[in-house]
Amino acid sequence: MSQNRLYLKYYKSYRDKIYNYFLYRVxxxxxxxxxxxxxxxxxxxxxxxxxDKERSFQSWIYAIAHxxxxxxxxxxxxxxxxxxxxxxxxxxxxxISNSIESQKIIEKIKKLDGYSREVLLLRFVDELSNSExxxxxxxxxxxxxxxxxxxxxxxxxxxxxxxxx
Amino acid sequence: MKDIFEQLNQLPKGKLRLxxxxxxxFLLYRKMIVKDFSKFxxxxxxxxxxxxxxxxxxxxxxxxxxxxxxxxxxxxxxGHLLYPVKKAVENIELSLATTEEKxxxxxxxxxxxxxxxxxxxxxxxxxxxxxxxVLVKTIQAGVALNIQSNILxxxxxxxxxxxxxxxxxxxxxxxxxxxNVGIKRQxxxxxxxxxxxxxxxxxxxxxxxxxxxxxDMASTTKEEVRLExxxxxxxxxxxxxxxxxxxxxxxxxxxxxxxxxxTNSRFEILKQEVKDLKNYLQSEGFVExxxxxxxxxxxxKIKNSENAQxxxxxxxxxxxxxxxxxxKNNAKFFMKKTxxxxxxxxxxxxxxxxxxxxxxxxxKAKGKNx
Numbered sequence: 025m026s027q028n029r030l031y032l033k034y035y036k037s038y039r040d041k042i043y044n045y046f047l048y049r050v051x052x053x054x055x056x057x058x059x060x061x062x063x064x065x066x067x068x069x070x071x072x073x074x075x076d077k078e079r080s081f082q083s084w085i086y087a088i089a090h091x092x093x094x095x096x097x098x099x100x101x102x103x104x105x106x107x108x109x110x111x112x113x114x115x116x117x118x119x120i121s122n123s124i125e126s127q128k129i130i131e132k133i134k135k136l137d138g139y140s141r142e143v144l145l146l147r148f149v150d151e152l153s154n155s156e157x158x159x160x161x162x163x164x165x166x167x168x169x170x171x172x173x174x175x176x177x178x179x180x181x182x183x184x185x186x187x188x189x
Numbered sequence: 190m191k192d193i194f195e196q197l198n199q200l201p202k203g204k205l206r207l208x209x210x211x212x213x214x215f216l217l218y219r220k221m222i223v224k225d226f227s228k229f230x231x232x233x234x235x236x237x238x239x240x241x242x243x244x245x246x247x248x249x250x251x252x253x254x255x256x257x258x259x260x261x262x263x264x265x266x267x268g269h270l271l272y273p274v275k276k277a278v279e280n281i282e283l284s285l286a287t288t289e290e291k292x293x294x295x296x297x298x299x300x301x302x303x304x305x306x307x308x309x310x311x312x313x314x315x316x317x318x319x320x321x322x323v324l325v326k327t328i329q330a331g332v333a334l335n336i337q338s339n340i341l342x343x344x345x346x347x348x349x350x351x352x353x354x355x356x357x358x359x360x361x362x363x364x365x366x367x368x369n370v371g372i373k374r375q376x377x378x379x380x381x382x383x384x385x386x387x388x389x390x391x392x393x394x395x396x397x398x399x400x401x402x403x404x405d406m407a408s409t410t411k412e413e414v415r416l417e418x419x420x421x422x423x424x425x426x427x428x429x430x431x432x433x434x435x436x437x438x439x440x441x442x443x444x445x446x447x448x449x450x451x452t453n454s455r456f457e458i459l460k461q462e463v464k465d466l467k468n469y470l471q472s473e474g475f476v477e478x479x480x481x482x483x484x485x486x487x488x489x490k491i492k493n494s495e496n497a498q499x500x501x502x503x504x505x506x507x508x509x510x511x512x513x514x515x516x517k518n519n520a521k522f523f524m525k526k527t528x529x530x531x532x533x534x535x536x537x538x539x540x541x542x543x544x545x546x547x548x549x550x551x552x553k554a555k556g557k558n559x
Contacts (some may be wrong), residue, residue: 028221035217040204047203062474065213069220129196148197180193 031072034081035065040088045150049093058095064089083156090160132182140175147172239313255434266306267323289341296338298438303331311369312346326382328366332385335359360390367522376486379523380512386519453498456491459513463487466517475524483520487513 042064046057068075068088075084133141146157154172158165205213260269260278269275279299286292310324367382463484470480494509 028224032217034257035214039213040202041211043205044203052203054203054206057203058205062209062213066216069217117285125196126200129200140317142195148194149200149202176193183193 027072031069034085038082038085039065041150042085044087045086046093048145048149050096056096060089060092061125064092067092082152083159086152086156086160087151095140102151125159129152129183132179136175136178140178143168144175145181202428211416222486263305263309266310267327268320293338293341295448296334300331300334301359301362303327303334304359304366307331307366308362308369311366314369315495320461321378324366324370325378327398328363328381330387331359332388335389357389360386363389364522367519368525370523371525372483372520372523379486380516382523383516383519384512386522387515390519415497456498459510459517460488460489462517463491466520470521473521474526475521476527479524483516483524490516536559 039061043057043061046060047054050056050060064085067086071088075081133144136144142161143157146152146160147154152160154165154168157163158168161168163171256273257273257277258273259265262271265271265275279302283292283295283299286295307324307327310320310327314320314324361387363382368381369388370378372379466487467480467484470483471477490509490513494506494513497505497509
């Protein structure tokens with residue numbers, strides 16, 4: 025299979041996942057998520073000749089997406105205004121999901137600390153394995169497992185508290 | 190309450206919309222095409238030097254081949270489409286010769302090339318009489334170049350003699366031209382070839398020309414040299430005859446010629462020589478018809494010069510007598526031998542040129558003694 029055809033195959037498999045990855049991290053702003061998604065796939069194509077086919081494409085493309093996101097936030101005037109983010113999230117969330125339970129759980133995830141939130145999103149939204157998350161975040165697998173467990177406990181207790189109230 | 194894992198797994202998943210997806214796909218395809226074509230990017234380079242280099246590589250064979258063919262081919266003669274190219278290349282060659290010696294060598298080479306062209310033209314003459322003028326012009330140009338070459342070389346009498354003995358290739362070419370032209374051809378053509386032969390073979394006029402007239406010419410630009418060489422061809426003959434008349438170099442014959450009182454005896458001597466030549470050529474087995482033609486041509490010349498003498502036109506007398514003597518001296522080169530005397534047929538008279546020349550000279554000497 026030629027390089028181009030192989031890349032197109034990967035593109036079809038991962039375009040929605042990458043889009044989703046950005047969507048959850050730019051406060052559900054679809055326009056920004058689309059732009060970032062495009063940028064990732066175009067950059068990845070340029071580097072595809074250097075990509076080691078023995079490695080997982082998923083880890084590679086998520087690493088590129090992670091870098092793109094970092095660059096996006098590092099850019100001037102990209103500090104996310106919390107109120108604005110809230111607004112985006114609620115507005116767009118309504119269009120994406122009609123599940124009240126999902127809306128609530130997203131609200132809870134948003135309130136978690138950055139590290140816990142990132143680990144949970146990677147694990148349950150992006151559906152990466154523990155080892156892939158560890159690779160992406162530069163941690164060891166055990167630490168990731170612990171962090172997920174801790175974040176889930178916090179989330180659980182938050183939800184239980186809500187019900188109790 | 191649902192299990193927390195279930196809730197997390199059921200979080201909504203976004204999907205890339207059609208429009209941005211198509212846009213991204215388009216951008217990817219474009220990148221793929223550009224990447225594939227980049228293998229041939231040498232053909233699409235924007236760098237001006239590279240582009241120029243590619244154009245040069247494509248054009249070079251044409252630039253080299255056309256002048257190369259024009260220069261090297263004998264078939265490119267005056268009137269040919271590529272003849273100006275040939276001349277241009279020759280001009281460059283001449284301009285590259287810096288020293289006088291080199292220039293002389295180049296001019297000699299160019300003279301030889303003119304005679305080679307003349308040979309080609311003369312071979313075509315049977316089919317195309319219109320080429321006679323071209324032939325005359327080419328031969329005259331060749332002689333003029335040869336004269337220039339000799340002037341620059343500052344050849345001495347001894348060197349000239351050595352050169353003649355060593356069989357100048359130019360003479361050989363002219364002999365072929367003479368044979369192709371034949372004695373029956375127009376007088377103008379025959380006279381020109383005979384004159385050129387006399388000039389190249391015997392160096393008769395070479396050292397008698399006023400040096401300045403050609404040195405000036407040689408020092409002008411190549412283009413002018415070329416033009417003058419061609420234009421002066423008609424005047425060359427005159428210049429040479431003029432100088433012949435004016436040169437006081439101890440040559441008894443020239444002195445004799447310049448004295449009008451001896452002209453009548455010259456007619457007589459010439460008539461006798463023509464008779465001797467006719468007998469000699471007949472005995473050598475040259476074609477009877479051609480010998481008669483030659484004899485008629487020479488006698489006509491003598492008659493014309495006698496008429497001019499009666500009109501007291503000394504210059505014309507001299508010119509005609511000169512041309513008659515030139516033709517007489519080189520007559521054998523125009524003639525073919527009969528098959529019965531020469532088993533190999535036409536065109537082989539040159540094989541005996543040395544011996545026949547000697548005999549011819551003996552004949553002339555006898556005539557003079559009378």
